[in-house]
Amino acid sequence: MTRLADAQAFIERSRVAESPQEMAALMSDIAAYMGFDHYSLMHHVDLSSYRKDLGHMAEGELILLTSHPESWVEHYIEDDLLQIDPVVAASNLRVTGFSWNEIATLIDMTTEQRGFLDDVARSGIGDGCTVPIHAPGQASGSCSFSMRLGRPLPTSNLPMAHLIGAFAFEAARAVVVNARKLEAQHTRLTERQVECAILVGRGLTEPDIAKQLGISEETVKRHLKEARTACGATKSFQVVIRLLYEGRISLTDLLHMRV
DSSP states (O other): OOHHHHHHHHHHHHHTOOSHHHHHHHHHHHHHHHTOSEEEEEESSOOTTOOTTOHHHHTTSOOEEEOSOHHHHHHHHHTTGGGTOHHHHHHHHOSSOEEGGGHHHHSOOOHHHHHHHHHHHHTTEEEEEEEEEOOTTSOOEEEEEEEETTOOOOGGGHHHHHHHHHHHHHHHHHHHHHHTTOOOOOOOOOHHHHHHHHHHHTTOOHHHHHHHHTSOHHHHHHHHHHHHHHHTOSSHHHHHHHHHHHTSSOGGGGTTSOO
């Protein structure tokens, strides 16, 4: 299978995942397939309700799924390292994915944060990449993929990791929403709005989309703005992720994406 087909398979399977255990298994499989050693999906909130049996997600409290070493996870939560985590700090400033070796260029690192990275290395975790998650009215979060210390990032798979990370968080959020017995909100977009979103997913700019569809750039801007509002999104690519999750589009609609 191609990477495109494997990414689509992950999307299809995670869309119907009903438990955090199912999501954890899917994340482990896709992380290994992309060449990563660890993954982490987490809300950037108080994590003290975390339980090893994933009861915190089964009861709809928060998203926290990770395959990082258990000793590190316990240390991270017990010492509330979220407050000084430079990956979280960088995520708060970014809407697109980044590699951890970029962090020093994204934020002014404090002594505490440098010490945090030393702790990370001592736990056996090396380089990684992170996809920030921001949605109006919801807690921010992130999806990260990382390597064991001394192993290089699989750079050729970073675009796929960024796509999978954004979608995985959407799927994990659905597990939490279902646990709360809340009704999932489905977007109501026009066909033209969906067309514009597909072209965003293919990497086209607003002027490019206008030219391809034979409409004005202002009309494209309006369609994308209305689509973001309907999805509760801040960026147009988040609309693409939502449409993928709801099954209104597939990765075959985004053939020009480098996955």
